[in-house]
Amino acid sequence: MKEALFGKTLNELITVTKDAGLPGFTAHQIADWMYKKGVREIEGMTNLSKKARGYLGERFETGLTSHIAVETSEDGTKKYLFPAGDKGTVEAAWIPESDRSTLCISTQVGCRMGCRFCMTGMQGFQGNLSVTEILNQVESLPEKDLLTNIVYMGMGEPLDNTESVLTSIEILTAEWGYAMSPRRITLSTIGLKDSVRRFLDKSQAHLAISLHSPFAEERHNLMPAETAHPVKEVIDLIREYDWSGQRRISFEYIMFKDINDRDSDIRGLLKLLNGLHCRVNLIRFHAVPGTPYLSSPGERITEFRDRLTAGGIFTTIRASRGEDIHAACGLLSTRLKSEG
Numbered sequence: 627m628k629e630a631l632f633g634k635t636l637n638e639l640i641t642v643t644k645d646a647g648l649p650g651f652t653a654h655q656i657a658d659w660m661y662k663k664g665v666r667e668i669e670g671m672t673n674l675s676k677k678a679r680g681y682l683g684e685r686f687e688t689g690l691t692s693h694i695a696v697e698t699s700e701d702g703t704k705k706y707l708f709p710a711g712d713k714g715t716v717e718a719a720w721i722p723e724s725d726r727s728t729l730c731i732s733t734q735v736g737c738r739m740g741c742r743f744c745m746t747g748m749q750g751f752q753g754n755l756s757v758t759e760i761l762n763q764v765e766s767l768p769e770k771d772l773l774t775n776i777v778y779m780g781m782g783e784p785l786d787n788t789e790s791v792l793t794s795i796e797i798l799t800a801e802w803g804y805a806m807s808p809r810r811i812t813l814s815t816i817g818l819k820d821s822v823r824r825f826l827d828k829s830q831a832h833l834a835i836s837l838h839s840p841f842a843e844e845r846h847n848l849m850p851a852e853t854a855h856p857v858k859e860v861i862d863l864i865r866e867y868d869w870s871g872q873r874r875i876s877f878e879y880i881m882f883k884d885i886n887d888r889d890s891d892i893r894g895l896l897k898l899l900n901g902l903h904c905r906v907n908l909i910r911f912h913a914v915p916g917t918p919y920l921s922s923p924g925e926r927i928t929e930f931r932d933r934l935t936a937g938g939i940f941t942t943i944r945a946s947r948g949e950d951i952h953a954a955c956g957l958l959s960t961r962l963k964s965e966g
């Protein structure tokens with residue numbers, strides 16, 4: 627099998643061209659073709675010498691693959707399914723809005739974290755996506771030219787695949803890569819402390835922590851990984867960084883009826899996040915087959931937001947998108963798997 631060129635950093639491309647005895651600037655040309663001009667075949671890199679294209683074509687391919695299924699929601703959200711080698715398939719959700727267009731990408735096939743409200747968590751774990759497979763969701767997106775924001779919030783726990791995820795962010799933000807502002811990228815994690823530190827030190831992208839309960843024991847009931855990765859320790863770590871500038875820290879909070887939407891939860895959140903320059907995003911729960919959870923009623927979500935805001939925490943309610951096409955992560959691929 628040929629090795630993929632797409633997904634290599636400039637340094638890695640320099641190694642490839644050095645090994646081939648090609649001139650140093652060839653690596654820049656290849657990066658330019660792949661990350662700026664969107665060329666999908668080595669043959670299309672027309673300013674490379676015939677010899678260079680011949681050498682590369684014998685040993686490499688770009689590694690890009692088109693989507694194999696798509697579903698479109700009434701609200702314009704689209705879910706694309708991409709192949710991920712022998713690991714299976716992954717989803718990417720395209721969410722157009724009036725002022726921005728966001729792509730939600732996956733980082734693993736399945737997930738090891740086992741969150742009890744999540745379809746991906748129930749699928750088990752099939753493997754990590756490579757850098758090529760992570761960025762293929764961006765490059766092979768039919769609406770790529772309209773893209774303004776990327777969120778690492780699809781299938782998988784991004785910081786359980788830290789090296790590939792950090793490299794993908796490097797390629798998205800580097801001048802020789804996509805040259806995207808890191809302020810247009812958000813990584814969402816349940817909070818694996820050591821990897822959170824690496825992410826905060828190595829990139830400038832925004833961070834979102836999936837919180838879902840201020841109380842360790844109750845969070846553990848929703849997210850078993852809380853035991854090995856206590857969120858309190860991650861919040862203590864986050865407090866060591868400066869959040870007064872443009873970089874944003876936010877907390878995702880899915881609202882489950884009678885589970886984490888009580889007055890005691892409001893008090894717990896105000897205490898846990900006290901003094902931290904952050905925002906909380908409240909998310910209405912999309913019903914997931916096979917789970918006992920219900921979404922909090924709309925009025926309770928509004929009240930919850932107002933009380934957190936009154937307590938000094940900037941709180942928003944995330945609009946629900948793509949519910950009719952099962953935009954909760956993992957649903958599309960699970961369905962295709964069971965049908966296949």
Ligand code: SF4
Nearest residue numbers: 737739741744747782
């Ligand atoms: S919510 Fe995220 S971290 Fe939890 S099981 Fe699902 S994909 Fe994994």
